[in-house]
Amino acid sequence: MSKAQINKPVLLVDGSSYLFRAFHALPPLVTSKGQPTGAIKGVINMTRRLQSDYPESKIIMIFDAKGKTFRHDLYDQYKANRPPMPEDLRGQIEPIHEIIKAMGLPLLIVPDVEADDVIGTLAAQASDKGIDTIISTGDKDMAQLVTPHVTLMNTMTDTFMDQQGVKEKFGVAPEQIIDYLALVGDTVDNIPGVPKCGPKTAVKWLTQFGTLKGVMDNADEVKGKIGENLRNSLELLPLSYELATIHTDVALDQNLDEIEHDHINNERLLELFKEYEFKTWVAQLEQTGTTSAPTAQSAQSTTSVEELPESTINAEYETILTQTAFDHWLEILSNAEIFAFDTETTSLNYMEAQIVGVSFCVEAGKAAYVPLAHDYMGAPEQLDRESILAALKPILEDEQKHKVGQNLKYDMNVLANHGIRLRGIAEDTMLESYVVNSVSTRHDMDSLAKKYLNHNTIHFEDIAGKGAKQLTFNAIDIEKAAPYAAEDADITLRLHQKLSVELDQIPSIQPVYRDIELPLIPVIADIERDGALVDAHLLGCQSKELEEKLVALEREAFDLAGEEFNLSSPKQLQTIFFEKLELPIIKKTPKGQPSTAEPVLQELALDYPLPKVILQYRSLSKLKSTYTDKLPLQINPATGRIHTSYHQAVTATGRLSSSDPNLQNIPIRTEEGRRVRQAFVAPEGYKLVAADYSQIELRIMAHLSQDEGLLNAFSQGLDVHKATAAEVFGVATDEVTTDQRRSAKAINFGLIYGMSAFGLARQIKVDRKTAQGYIDRYFERYPGVLGYMDRIRKQAHDDEYVETLFGRRLYLPEINANNKMRQQAAERTAINAPMQGTAADIIKKAMINVSQWLAESSFDARMIMQVHDELVLEVREDQVEEVTVGLLERMESAASLDVPLLVEAGVGNNWDEAH
Structure with a gap:
């Protein structure tokens, strides 16, 4: 999941909770044939409300599977007191599932576990990526999942519960909820608990003793009959705790990143709505073609999608198979003021893709497709590809012939082939x-067409199929391929006509589009095509060394265990750890087995040698499989280089991302990880020059806040972390210790990312009160920073967006949310986004400047990578010094701030040496 999704919470819906609540809350509705529909209507109504309130969020519906779960294996009396499900309700479950699927929403039903455990697992995956999650449920047990990133929402009462809300409702913090539930027990689920221990008693004990273990350890101190009940329950309390614990490590067929919404099947929805006699929904679907409830209009649009009439796009698409028809279109293109252009190819890999056909559009509704290389059996005769491309070349290469496209960087690379x-x-x-x-x-085009044109495009899967049997474009029948390809050009032109109006309405963003993003397209395309030289032999040697280390670690593990076993087998690890070595069981799997997940191993590794060895083994094994084994396979055989893909339209802040491989994620914190960078090498006779902006976001903070202390520190070239340490710890600059500077660095960077006193305390290993004292002293010494934060928060609440120095807008849809946790997360984004976004704009401007300079010079040098705040160039050896001077000059002049932009450069035979 990308950064663009961080402000769009994932919604996890407790479908089983919805089911029972809808059944009991609504009157018993039935169709004319006697089919009960009250629960169906209630569940779908609540689901549609979520779609309306969270139109950009991923919504996942989770229901309980039939049959028993691992908790029944732990305790055969689990839920024994529950009455059987009413038949009227049982018959509504499958219809609900069918409607949800037709609505295109992901539906998860995982055997052997409860819906709670699936929700807990997905919430944990989201939190690991810093993504906010809303759990829609009425189940009190879910309170244990609440964190700074996880909130509960009760759809029926329209209320939210964050960490403070849990404390207010239950009297204990979220991390104490399992202890609370274990003590109180649950008569419905038949969790034993402590007899006669109600909520007030449980809160009292947990307030006094902290945890369930603390209560159990001090059971003798509890007086009276309740104390006796507690002592009599000590044997069953661990079981109660386990039964009440929602597991967050369920093995799922798809992780959160892989779960996606499907296309809405309106035909099937209409059938279902008619079958269950939901007349209002039938009428709405027949009239508008959508089941969605109206949504609030977006921050940048004057008309919401739901207000648009159903798409009535009229189009005339031509398939060009004769030279006469092509010559006619060539004349049209030659005289056009602007035209939309698109390529159809054999591959998504731009280095390997060959053109199968091209499409054009000069007027909305009038487009043409020229098939050139469809080669399936029985394909009609087509125009010669090389002749047609030669005829198009003067127009495509003419700077004065204006083209519009969707992701033209890809087409640019394909045409270069x-x-x-x-x-x-x-x-x-x-x-x-x-x-x-x-x-x-x-x-993407499909999403934009739906949003701005209310038009459902022909999807590639519609004409090519899905999965392993999916056809490449050259194998698709021209009769199917032509409307798809021509529509791409037509919709592109229509989208431009709509989006240009949106751009014109906000003059401040025009320079971002015209002066940064558009000119960057050919710059990135050149970097991608140039690629980076990688030493496959060195990577092979590293893989071999890692293999030897893995073998050594394996032997060490065997010695510690006293026998041989499969280090990658959780089952065998369970046997060795918990049966043979009798290590403490910290956590169990959903099936009740002792867990050997990484967090468990990290805790065990503090006291026991074997878990530490297993962790080392896993780390090196992942490094080997992900990098040293895989990178050589990604070397293009024709160029001998790795060609990543850079993405301009992914992150919320404007930063570039990359994939296949992800150059921005190559590990550098470990010695073995840094060695991977050593495999990115300069060709013979060349060097790599790596130039990196120094503390760019802190410098931007100094400019934005106009804080005198920060401005002076940077203007005088001081070590800003050392200067901050002197201010915060009240010592002379030359007396600052290494630990104090490290803590000051954590404060400097932590505060601009919205770090709390609790987070700072954990990072620098002090108590929370001490950390808060450091933060307070920081703001006393740097009052301009605090003033900036206060101003930007207020501005964000007023405008619902913030801006970079160059005018890029960063919208904050949650800044005025009713839920305080989501609002505070948006406030933290409001503080940091102008800095991150400005830094992104600066390095993009630097890339444009450097590219233009190199193109106009006689230097034998090229940009080959952009990673975070760093540019990496490949430079002929005898030109390194001169190129480095020019590179630093252009990077440092990419923006004019009230403090100097400092760029540090290194030179080496490989990336690690140069960095």
Whole structure:
């Protein structure tokens, strides 16, 4: 999951909770044939409400599976007191599931575990990525899942419960809820608990003793009959605790990142709504083609999608199979003021892709597709590809012939495979949408067509199929391929017409689009095509060394265990750890087995040698499989280089991301990880030059806040972390210790990312009160920073967006949310986003400047990577010094701040040496 999704909470819906609450809350509705429908209507109504309130969020529906779960294996009396499900309700479950599927929502039903455990697992996965989660449920047990990133929502009462809400409702913190439930017990689920121990008693004990273990350890101190009940329950309390614990490590077929919404099946929905006699929904679907409830209009749009009439796009698409027809279109293109252009290819890999056909559109509704290389059996004769591309080349390379496309960087690279340099890029609809609002929608054509044109495009899967049997474009029947390809060009032109209006309404963002994002397209395309040289032999040697280390660790593990076993087998680890070595059981799996998950191993590794060895083994094994084994396979055989893909329209703040491989995620914190960078090498006769902005976000903070202390520190070239340490710890600058500087660095960076006293305390290993004291002293010494934070919070609440120095808007849809936790998260984003976004804008401007300078110079040098705040160049050895001087000059002049931009450069035979 990307950063663009961070402000869009994931919604996890406790479908089983919805089911029972809807059944009991609504009157017993039935169809004319006697089919009960009250629960169906209630569940779907609540689900539609969620879609309306959270139109950009991933909504996942989770229901209990039939049959027993692992908790029944732990305790055969679990839920024994529950009456059987009413038949009227049982018959409504499958219809609910069918409607949810037709609505395109993910539906999870996992055997052997409860819906709670699936929800807990997905919430944990989201939290690990810093993504906020809302759990829609009425189940009190879910309170144990509440964290700074996880909130409960009761749809029926329209209330939210964050950490403070849990404390107010139950009298204990979320991390004490399991202890609370274990003590109180549950007569419905038949969790034993302590007889006669009610909520007040449980709160009293937990307040006094802290945890269930503390209560059990001090049971003798509890007087009277309740104390006797407690002591008599000590044997069953661990079981009660286990039964009440929601597991967060369930093995799922798909992780959160892989779970996606499907397309709405309106035909099936109409059938179901008619079958269950939901007349209002039938009428709505027949009239508008949508089941969605109206939503609030987006931050940047004057008309919401739901207000648009059903798409009435009229189009005339032509398939060009004769030279006469092509010549006619060539004349049209030659005289067009602007035209939309798209390629259809054999592959998504831009280095390997070959053109199968091209499409054009010069007027909305009038588009053409020229098939050139469809080669299936029985394919009609087509125009010669090389001749057609040669005829198009002068137009495509003409700077004065304006082109509009969707993600034209890809088309630019594909055309380069055929010897054509695309010029005259006037508009890119993906980037127009991204600059208008980076967080409101996905920026692919299908999503944009639905949002801005209320039009469902032909999807690639519709004509090519899915999965392993999916056809490449050259194998698709031209009769199917032509409407799809021509529609791409038509919709692109229509989208530009809509999005250009959106851009014009916000003049401040025009320079971001015109001066940063559009000029960056050819720059990134060149970096991608140039690629980075990688030493496959060195990676092979590293893989071999890692294999030897893994073998040694394996032997060490065998010695510690006293026998041989499979280090990757959880089952065998369970046997060795908990049966043979009798290590303490810290956590159990959903099936009741002792867990050997990484967090468990990390805790055990503090006291026992074997878990530590297993962790080392796992770390090196992942490094080997992900990097040293895989990177050589990603080397292009024709160029001998790795060619990543950079993405302009993914992150919320404007930063570039990369994939296949992800160069921005190569590990550098361990010695073995840093060695991977050593495999990125310079060719013979060349060096790598790596230039990195120093503390750029802190410098931007100094500029934005106008704090005198920070401005002076940077202007005088001081070590800002050392200067901060002197201020915060009240010592002379030359007396600052290494630990104090490290703590000051954590404060400097932590505060601009919204770190709390609790987070700072954990990072620098002090108590919370001491950490809060450091923060208070920081703001006393740097009052301008505090003033900036207060101003930007207020501005964000008023405008619902913040801006970078260059005008890029960063919308904050949760800034005025009713839920305080989500509002505070948006406030933290409001503080940091202008810094991150400005830093992104600066390095993009630097890339444009450097690219133009190199193109106009006679230097034998090229940019080969952009990673975070760093540019990596490949430079001929005898030109390194001169290129480095020019590189630093252009990077440092990319923006004018009230403090100097400092760039540090290194030179080496490989990336690690140069960094």
